[in-house]
Amino acid sequence: MSDYYIKIIPAGSDRRISPQTADRAVKYLQSCIIAYSVEAHIYETPAFVDCGGYLQDISCPYCGKSLFTEWWTEAMNKAYENNFRKLDIKTPCCNKDSSLNELQYDFPCGFACAEIDIMNPREELMEECIIEVEKLMNTPVRIIYSRV
Structure with a gap:
């Protein structure tokens, strides 16, 4: 059985966020959506954040x-x-x-120095949650849907 992710990344490939900012966004998302897990990943250099099996x-x-x-x-x-x-x-x-x-x-993919992964959400991410994450991260974000 495959896993489904909603990945949130800064729109700019070189945009950095602090671990504290990522933690605040994760905590907010945990209150916003029911999912198996919500985790942040911070990278030294941009990483390719892909949509997995959805890429057409x-x-x-x-x-x-x-x-x-x-x-x-x-x-x-x-x-x-x-x-x-x-x-x-x-x-x-x-x-x-x-x-x-x-x-x-x-499907959308992107490059980012940070990503927040929502694993196996039971519902779609609401637009108001995305707007709040953008405020918390102080940057526009991209949403990437991935199946691995």
Whole structure:
């Protein structure tokens, strides 16, 4: 049986939050949603926070062409070499500047120095909870749904 996660990450790949801020957000979420667990993870460098088995496609933010190809794998490998500190890319289809974090992931994915994982929630995360987490973390967030 697989596990389902709601992952909350800062929208900016290099946006950092303190362990104390993460703890406050976790405590708030524990009061906001029924789940098996709610945990925070803080990383020294950005990490790729993916949607697991939900990933269907990755496309160009400019023209919509699918980039879920060897090109994306090579771009990820190159970014991994510098611990995802440099995510800048040039899209192969449009030859435009972008970043791995700006590609259109279907389902959403992202890069982050912090994430909060809600494991096996029994309900959906309400919009007012997301707004409060953004206030607690002092940053806009992305929501990533993941099945592993």
